[in-house]
Amino acid sequence: MGPTPPSPVLRVAVIADTHLRSASQGQRAVRRLPQAAWEYMRGVDAILHAGDVLDTGVLDLLGEQAPVYAVLGNNDLMLVGVLPVTRVVEIGGVRVGMIHDSGPARGRARRMRKRFPECDVVVFGHSHAPVNETGDGGQLLFNPGSPTQRRAQPVHTLGELRLAGGTVISHRIMALEGPNLLLASRPDSPPGY
Helix, strand or coil: CCCCCCCCCEEEEEECCCCCCCHHHCCCCCCCCCHHHHHHHCCCCEEEECCCCCCHHHHHHHHCCCCEEECCCCCCHHHECCECCEEEEEECCEEEEEECCCCCCCCHHHHHHHHCCCCCEEECCCCCCCEEEECHHHCEEEECCCCCCCCCCCCCEEEEEEEECCEEEEEEEEECCCCCCEEEECCCCCCCC
């Protein structure tokens, strides 16, 4: 037998706080997911949505791109009983915990390690403010911001995880507009990767 082939690198789009209603719900959408977000999600292996989706039509549209894993946000009144409040998924051998509201920044690392002790990554949303930092025990804490409601942030954002063989290869937050599409990258994430 020869050497074991390397694990494929899986590209995972991470979004949160889209706050969109689909036309199928009889609501006129005021905002749409930016074209840059759709272009980015073309060809991804999975999409993680950290809540405030608003209705299943949005999840259905995202599901046309890749398998979608989502959690319930505080504005997801129509999705109570449909989406879980928390979930753990394994992608590329990496365990990812998901929750909408991780609470205040102070004490977040300790709370997320306690809530998701076996997870390598915790994805969350709610604040619309991107977070890409290392928490307790090396656990990655990752909030992609929002592609539709930037609030006090300079740009609309989404996140990317690249996973392979049980390892987070790279993790970054990307701006959806402006000349510098790479907003925040960790040192182990090569520029332009």
